[in-house]
Amino acid sequence: MTGTDREGHGPVRYGPPAPDAGLPVLPELSAVLAAAADAAEGEPPGGGPTLREAACGYWWRRGLRGRPGEVVAASGAQSLLFALLGAYGGDVLLPRPCPAWWTPQVRLLGRPSYHVPVPAECGGVPDPVALLETVRRVRLEGGRPRLLLLSVADDPTATVTPPEMLSEVCEAAVGEGLHIISDETWRDTVHEPHETVLVSPAEMYAEQVTVMSDLAGALLPSSWPVSVARFPQGERGAARRARTLDILTALGAVVPAPVAAAAAHALDEPPEITERASGAVALHARTAAAVHRTVVEAGAVSRPPQAGRHLYADLGPLRGRLAELGVSDSMELEEYLSERLGMRVPGGHRFGDELGALHVRLDTAPFLGATAEQRLESLASPEPLELPHVAQALENLRSVFAGLR
Numbered sequence: 001m002t003g004t005d006r007e008g009h010g011p012v013r014y015g016p017p018a019p020d021a022g023l024p025v026l027p028e029l030s031a032v033l034a035a036a037a038d039a040a041e042g043e044p045p046g047g048g049p050t051l052r053e054a055a056c057g058y059w060w061r062r063g064l065r066g067r068p069g070e071v072v073a074a075s076g077a078q079s080l081l082f083a084l085l086g087a088y089g090g091d092v093l094l095p096r097p098c099p100a101w102w103t104p105q106v107r108l109l110g111r112p113s114y115h116v117p118v119p120a121e122c123g124g125v126p127d128p129v130a131l132l133e134t135v136r137r138v139r140l141e142g143g144r145p146r147l148l149l150l151s152v153a154d155d156p157t158a159t160v161t162p163p164e165m166l167s168e169v170c171e172a173a174v175g176e177g178l179h180i181i182s183d184e185t186w187r188d189t190v191h192e193p194h195e196t197v198l199v200s201p202a203e204m205y206a207e208q209v210t211v212m213s214d215l216a217g218a219l220l221p222s223s224w225p226v227s228v229a230r231f232p233q234g235e236r237g238a239a240r241r242a243r244t245l246d247i248l249t250a251l252g253a254v255v256p257a258p259v260a261a262a263a264a265h266a267l268d269e270p271p272e273i274t275e276r277a278s279g280a281v282a283l284h285a286r287t288a289a290a291v292h293r294t295v296v297e298a299g300a301v302s303r304p305p306q307a308g309r310h311l312y313a314d315l316g317p318l319r320g321r322l323a324e325l326g327v328s329d330s331m332e333l334e335e336y337l338s339e340r341l342g343m344r345v346p347g348g349h350r351f352g353d354e355l356g357a358l359h360v361r362l363d364t365a366p367f368l369g370a371t372a373e374q375r376l377e378s379l380a381s382p383e384p385l386e387l388p389h390v391a392q393a394l395e396n397l398r399s400v401f402a403g404l405r
Contacts, residue, residue: 012104016346018077018155018185018216019309021280022365023379024372025221028272029262033224036261043260045249047073047228051260054267055228061269062187064202064211066230070237072244073260076225077185077214079253081105084210084229087243088179090146091138095126097312097351097359099155099183112143115352121165122303123157123312125150128168135176148178152198153186156351156361157312158288158305160190163199170201173208180209188218188277190307191285198307207232210240218277219266226255226263283379284309287364290385290394295362298401309365312348315358318404322358325404329355340400341366367393 043051052068059066074080082105085092092106096115106113116126116134126134126148138145150169152161161169173180182201190196202209212229216222229244231237248254255263266273288305295302295313305311315322315333322328327336330347337345343366348359368378369389378384385391 015100015104016344016350016361017222018099018101018214019361019363020216020222020365021284021309022368022375023276023280024376025223026272026276028270029220029266032265033258033262036258039257039261041257043073043255043257045254046245047071047255048260051255051264051267052228054264055230058267058269059211059230062200064200064230066233070231070233070241071228072231072241072248073226073228073255073263074248074253075227075255075259076253077101077183077212077216077227078105079248079251080212080227080229081181081183082108083244083247083251083253084181084212085109085111085147086247087240088147088181088210090144092147092149093126093131093134093145093178094149094352095124095151097123097156097348097353098149099151100346100350102149103352112138114138114143114145118157119165122154122159122161124152124154124159125161125166125169128165128172131169131172132176135178145176145178148173148180149183150180150201151183151186152200153184153190153307155186155308156310157303158308158310159303160196160198160306163197166199166201167204170204170209174205178208180205182209182211183213184211185214185217186308187213189281189284189309191281191288191305196306202230202232207234207237210237215263215266218281219269219273220263224259224262226259228267279379283368283384284364286385287367287390291362291364291367291397294394294398294401298405300401300404310361310363312359312361315360315404319358321404327358330357330359331355333358333360337400341397367397 052071055071056066091112093114095118116130119127135145180201202211214227231241299317301314327333330349334347345360349355353359369375374389
C-alpha cells in the first residue's frame with residue numbers, strides 16, 4: 001500500500017505511476033535485451049540510428065511520415081517531456097484533469113501553467129471555448145502562453161478524443177500561436193480499434209505538433225523506460241530538436257544500449273509483440289468494462305473507458321453517504337478506497353482536479369491477479385472475468401461500492 005499514508009498525499013515522489021499492464025515481460029523481448037547485455041558502448045543522446053529508424057517505421061504505419069533526423073529517444077517520459085518543455089519555452093496550458101506527471105515537469109522548470117476544463121464528451125483535451133478564454137486572460141495578465149499539452153487517448157479519463165472535437169481544439173490552439181505537444185502513449189490501447197477513430201493532431205497540423213510516446217503504453221514493460229518524440233519537419237522543428245538534445249544530454253537521459261535494442265525490436269512490431277499487445281488490450285478492456293458497470297450501478301458517474309488500463313470515476317452523487325463515512329474530498333476518498341480495496345486508488349487531486357471534487361482513477365491491473373502466474377492465466381483465459389481470483393477482486397469492488405449507495 002505504498003503511498004496511501006498521509007505523507008503520500010502531497011510529495012511528487014508518492015504520485016501515482018501510469019497504469020501498468022500488470023503482465024510479466026514477454027520472453028522473446030527479454031531474449032533481445034539479454035543478447036545486447038554485453039554492449040560496451042552506450043547509445044548516443046537522443047538514441048542511435050537503429051532505434052530512431054524503428055520509431056519512424058512505427059509512426060509510418062500509423063500514417064505519420066518522418067525521418068530518423070526528426071526523432072529523439074530518451075530514458076523515460078518524464079525526462080523527455082522536461083526536455084521538450086525546456087526547448088519550446090513559454091507558459092503551458094493543460095487539460096483538467098491531466099496525467100499526474102505532467103504538472104511537476106512544468107513546475108520544475110519554473111513555468112506558469114494553466115489547467116483548462118475538458119469538454120463533456122471526453123478528456124485529454126481542453127474545451128476549445130474555455131481554451132480561447134484562458135489564453136485571452138493569461139495574455140491580459142502579462143503571460144506568454146506558448147504550449148498546449150494534450151492526449152488523444154487519455155490518462156486519467158480513459159477516453160479517446162473524437163476527431164471533430166480534436167479539430168476544434170487544434171484550430172483554436174494554432175490560431176492563437178500555441179505549439180501542441182501530443183502525448184500518444186495510449187494510442188495502441190484503444191479497446192475497440194475498429195469502432196473508435198483515433199486521429200493524431202500531427203495529421204491535422206503537421207508543422208505545429210510534436211508527438212511523444214512512452215513505449216510502456218503498449219510495447220515495453222514500465223521497468224525499461226524508453227520514450228520517443230517526433231518533431232515537425234523544417235528549420236524550426238530542427239532547432240527545437242537540437243535544443244531538446246542539449247537538454248537530454250545535460251540530464252544524462254540516455255537510453256541504455258540493451259534497452260534500446262529491446263525498444264527497437266518492439267517498435268518493429270513482430271508477431272509476438274503485436275499478439276501480446278492485442279491480448280493485453282482485450283483483457284484490460286473487458287476488466288475495465290466490468291469495473292465501469294459496478295461503479296455506475298453504485299450511483300457514481302464515469303465516462304465509458306475507451307482506451308488504456310484504467311477508468312476515471314466521479315463519486316459526487318455519493319457525497320452524502322461518503323460524508324457520513326468521514327470522506328469529504330479526493331484526498332480522503334483516495335485513502336478510504338485504497339484501504340478497503342487493497343489497491344492504490346489515486347484521487348482526482350493527483351490529476352489537477354479540485355480537491356473538493358470526489359474523483360478517482362481505478363486501474364485494472366490489480367484485478368487480474370496477485371501473482372505473475374495468475375495474470376498470465378487471466379491473459380490466456382477466454383473468460384477471464386470468471387476466473388476465481390478475478391471474480392473475487394470484482395466482488396470486493398462491488399461490496400465496497402455497494403456500501404456507498
